[in-house]
Amino acid sequence: MGARHGARMIPATYQRPDAIAHALQALAGATGSNATRPIAGGTNLLDLMKLQLMTPTALVDVSRLPLDAIEVREDGGLRLGATARNADTAWHPRVERDYPLLSAAMLAAASPQIRNMATNGGNLMQRTRCTYFYDRATPCNKREPGSGCSAIGGLTRHHAILGASEHCIATHPSDMCVALAALDAVVHVASVRGERAIPLADFHRLPGDAPEVDTTLAADELILRIELPPATHFAAHSAYLKVRERLSYAFALVSVAAALDIGPDGVIRAARLALGSVAHKPWRRPAAEALLVGARPGAVAFEAAADALLQGAVPQGENAFKIPLARRTLIRALEVATQGTVDNQGSTRPHPETLA
Ligand code: SF4
DSSP states (O other): OOOOTTOOOOOOEEEOOSSHHHHHHHHTTOOSTTSEEEESSOTTHHHHHHTTSSOOSEEEEOTTSSOOOEEEOTTSOEEEETTSBHHHHHTOHHHHHHOHHHHHHHHTSSOHHHHHHOBHHHHHHOOOOOTTTTOTTSOBTTTSTTSOBSSTTSOOTTSOSSSOBTTBOOOOOOSHHHHHHHTTOEEEEEETTEEEEEEHHHHBOOOTTOTTOOBSOOTTOEEEEEEEOOOGGGTTSEEEEEEOSSSSSOOOSEEEEEEEEEOTTSOEEEEEEEEESSSSSOBOOHHHHHTTTTSOSSHHHHHHHHHHHTTTOOOOGGGGGHHHHHHHHHHHHHHHHHHOOBOTTSSBOOOGGGOO
């Protein structure tokens, strides 16, 4: 790996196994984030390596493994392969039709070029964009545990208002994961020790006193796929709103995934809400969603749900604006969802029951 910014050369081995079992064997025994790492699209890991923020000694290229399928489950849900590209996932006809919330969130992310390279598994594993994390001249508990947090008392425009700790106030940058959280996705992973399923809500963690640990994935585990339960009842009334400082290729200040199941009588039968870029993980609170169930869409119900979801929000220096911004964006997303899902071509989506 080439050196930049006067950094020293750090050698890393590279292998490209042709079977999942061989990849798991290559990852066996890995500990910590700097030992053996899987790589696929490389859209975040290679940047981190060039800056020597991550210095794996061995790379296991999983991009050629048979993990790129997008398949319909028997119950109508979907399996999203870990190495399926973000672009292929976002534009997949079944994702667009049944999970327009996910499609919209993914197309709000990054640039077309990055979406063509980035994989679904890699999207889950991307690291914070905290400025200080990327600046090796400053203390950062996530980069160097115990060194301190430069963001606290520093520049905090993009930092957390929920779930932060005295050790780290970073946010998770993904758009895709916000929609996946709202859709009750489950991440299936494997190691030589066996397979297990991790609900997306438990996949990313809050910083606590170990901000260097982003997820509950063990170092020797590989993401196989993301499973989505059936969600066609949310397809007609969903919205992903992303507020950012320029119109494209920017991380969110605040994002909202909102989905409503509205009955023929106009009453909300079920609701899903998740916030992005406000915490170390996608922020969801089922109690806020419960306030919408049985209510008619409108300001009273939406404001109550927004207040419940943001309960306990704490500003960090200059980011106090994010609390009212998140509240307004959440209410607006619910209004847009009530009017009907807008598809990726900009028209209002017909109810899925009218689709062939
Ligand atoms: Fe590091 Fe987290 Fe502090 Fe940013 S917020 S400087 S990532 S410890």
